[in-house]
Amino acid sequence: AKKATYQKETTSIDESQFDMLKKLELTHEMHIELISYCKQQEILFLSSPFDCDSVDYLERLNLPIFKIPSGEILHVPYLRKIAAINKPTILSTGMCTMDDIEFGVKTLLNSGLDKSNLSLLHCTTEYPCPFEDVNLNAMATIQNKFGVPIGYSDHTPGITIPIAAVAMGATIIEKHFTLDKSLTGPDHKASLNPKELKAMVDQIRIV
Numbered sequence: 001a002k003k004a005t006y007q008k009e010t011t012s013i014d015e016s017q018f019d020m021l022k023k024l025e026l027t028h029e030m031h032i033e034l035i036s037y038c039k040q041q042e043i044l045f046l047s048s049p050f051d052c053d054s055v056d057y058l059e060r061l062n063l064p065i066f067k068i069p070s071g072e073i074l075h076v077p078y079l080r081k082i083a084a085i086n087k088p089t090i091l092s093t094g095m096c097t098m099d100d101i102e103f104g105v106k107t108l109l110n111s112g113l114d115k116s117n118l119s120l121l122h123c124t125t126e127y128p129c130p131f132e133d134v135n136l137n138a139m140a141t142i143q144n145k146f147g148v149p150i151g152y153s154d155h156t157p158g159i160t161i162p163i164a165a166v167a168m169g170a171t172i173i174e175k176h177f178t179l180d181k182s183l184t185g186p187d188h189k190a191s192l193n194p195k196e197l198k199a200m201v202d203q204i205r206i207v
Contacts, residue, residue, distance in 0.1 A: 003016075007020065011185070045063065065089070066089045067092070070096055073091065074104065088119070089108065091120050093120060119150070120146060122135075122151070136168055149172070151174065152165035152170045154174065158196075159200035176190055177192050179194065
């Protein structure tokens with residue numbers, strides 16, 4: 001796959017999508033270190049598997065929750081594998097039509113996932129996402145159709161839209177986070193730094 005425009009702007013143009021991702025891949029030892037640190041800090045560690053082998057790997061690490069990226073919403077063997085584990089599962093919906101979402105949800109529920117374990121995230125797959133493309137009303141539409149907890153995966157600048165999403169009923173907020181926006185890699189510039197993340201969490205708790 002070719003790099004997205006925002007990836008081309010933040011990484012070397014001579015580097016392929018595969019090479020970029022391979023360079024950013026976390027080792028097994030890094031996973032163990034991160035899981036251990038999260039436990040110390042009372043943070044729930046999760047990771048998004050992008051293929052069936054990664055589902056098996058994360059299950060061996062005994063992760064308590066699965067996050068399904070929107071690009072896998074039509075990947076039937078993958079969905080069946082996660083559903084059979086029947087742990088809390090978050091399904092993102094970026095770039096998906098309502099038919100795509102219905103297909104993904106039905107596949108999960110028909111393959112062993114309890115509906116009580118399913119949550120859906122509204123998402124607009126643009127980096128960064130212009131404010132006029134957010135369409136938070138779609139979040140309510142998804143919740144009304146499927147009757148499960150809803151959340152919002154945000155790629156807009158700043159913290160305003162996630163706060164608005166919580167006011168509209170979102171129970172999960174996904175937001176890119178970095179220690180330093182100047183670090184090498186495709187996502188840092190569109191992420192929140194620690195000060196901004198704290199501000200977002202504080203405002204969400206007030207709401």
